[in-house]
Amino acid sequence: MDILFVVLIGAIASVLANLNIAVFNDGLRPIVGEHIDGRLKRRELGLTAFAISFGLVIGFGIPFTITASIILIHSILLGTDIIGLITPKNKWGTPVAAAVGGLYGWGLLVGLEGFVKLFEYLPINFLDPMGQVGTPVVVAFTVFPALAVAMQFSIKKGILTFLVTALVRQLAVFFNEQGFLSLGGNTITLNQEGMALIAGMIFLFTFAMREKQEEGSSVDLASLFSDKVKSIQKNVPFFMILGGLIAGATNLAVMAGDPISLSLLAEGKxxxxGLAAAARAIGFVPLIASTAIATGxxxxVGFTLIFVVGFFSPNVWVALIIGAIVIFLEVMLLGVIARFLDKYPGVRNSGENIRSAMTKILEVALLIGGANAANMIIPGLGLFFIAGFYLINEIAGRPIVRMAVGPVGAIAVGIIANILAVLGIM
Structure with missing residues (x-):
């Protein structure tokens, strides 16, 4: 079932990209829109997709997938973006995209299983230390609402949000230790990161909704891009099938939608x-909705709520059905969402700030996690390598994205450790 789900996801996502219906990379959506409007040739579109997404697949998606032994959705859907947009959009190109996309999904899953087995035969199995890469991410992720508030509204409001978030987290820890909360004689344990995240998100959206539209500056998204919204809605059956499959695959613990929920899922949490995926989904709604409405x-993955469905569903079949329903509702409510974003420009503008805040948090957390993992593999030398790797990458103009430096560096240290062990100098 795991293989079937991943193969179908790869095939369908490649077809949707090939037909210019949907792409995963947020930065590609406006470019595909340019192609649809006739301002960009297909060949240029394919080359742009490769240039934007290939580095993220190799440097971001694959390392996380190997680290957790669970597919990070970026590693498959960034790849299907490339496959779908490079193949011609014609009677033979679309079936080829489906076949190659399905084969790519199969190769990703089978290759992952092969990697895990390969680690068992190494002189130094560094798979367990690699689990440290995601450990700081879970805690650090709760900071992103405060950072987004500071970026969009003011440093003072950002500091206030940060302090309240920290206080709420510590109160949750205190309540858990003292056993203050109980239901029917059973002690209730609060998730401290989850409570802190909820507090931060309340502050973020309170500030955003208080930001009023300046008179005469309104951009009527609902009417201006009504034809774009209709073009998305007519393809809703495709989204329902894919949304159901992704929710099902998430329920089977085959894949996750972001590094935070991936790390938690790998730990069995x-x-x-699901809570981390929900916070991310709520935060990304303005960004995904805005780009979709404006480009068609x-x-x-829609607003990524299908991952939340996958985590909280009791079984794979319920996840499949509810996932399809959720993405149907998302698509059909796009016009309502457009009007909401018109009414609250602060919420609309928060989309890019939320994305930037998450990226900055992940850059720091994953660098720390990578350093911890590398130091567990080779004490001392691991920290030396990660520090040097990060600085050289910066000086070289960041050929590897900052978020990937920690995971890639930790994998490199694991390989070096095995080479040293073979040579007998470790």
């Missing part, structure tokens, strides 16, 4: 992973 090109 399914409810915490949707995301194959």
């Amino acid at each position: 399914v409810s915490e992973a 090109v949707y995301s194959p």
Whole structure:
């Protein structure tokens, strides 16, 4: 079932990209829109997709997938973006995209299983230390609402949000230790990161909704891009099938939608992973909705709520059905969401700030996690390598994205450790 789900996801996502219906990379959506409007040739579109997404697949998606032994959705859907947009959009190109996309999904899953088995035969199995890469991410992720508030509104409001978030987290820890909360004689344990995240998100959206539209500056998204919204809605059956499959695959613990929930899922913390996925989904709604409404090109994962469905569903079949329903509702409510974003420009503008805040948090957390993992593999030399790797990458103009430096560096240290062990100098 795991293989079937991943193969179908790869095939369908490649077809949606090939037909200019949906792409995963947020930065590609406006470019695909340019192609649809006739201002960009297909060949240029394919080359742009490769240039934007290939580095993220190799430097971001694959390392996380190997680290957790669970597919990070970026590693498959960034790849299907490339496959779908490079193949011609014609009677033979679309079936080829489906076949190659399905084969790519199969190769990703089978290759992952092969990697895990390969680690068992190494002189130094560094798979367990690699689990440290995601450990700081879970805690650091709760900071992103405060950072987004500071970026969009003011440093003072950002500091206030940060302090309240920290206080709420510590109160949750205190309540858990003292056993203050109980229901029917059973002690209730609060997830401290989840409580802190909720507090931060309340502050973020309170500030955003208080930001009023300046008179005469309104951009009527609902009417201006009504034809774009209709073009997305007519393809809703495709989104329902893909949304159901992704929710099902998430329920099977085959894949996750972001590094935070991926790390939690790898630790067996399914409810915490669902909560983290929910916070991310709520934060990304303004960004995904805005780009979709303006371009007529949707995301194959919608607002990412299908991952939340996958985590909290009791079984794979319920996840499949509810996932399809959720993404149907998302698509059909795009016009309502457009009007909401018109009414609250602060919420609309928060989309890019939320994305930037998450990126900055992940850059720091993953660098720390990578350093911890590398130091567990080779004490001392691991920290030396990660520090040098990060600085050289910066000086070289960041050929590897900052978020990937920690995971890639830790994998490199694991390989070096095995080479040293073979040579007998470790």
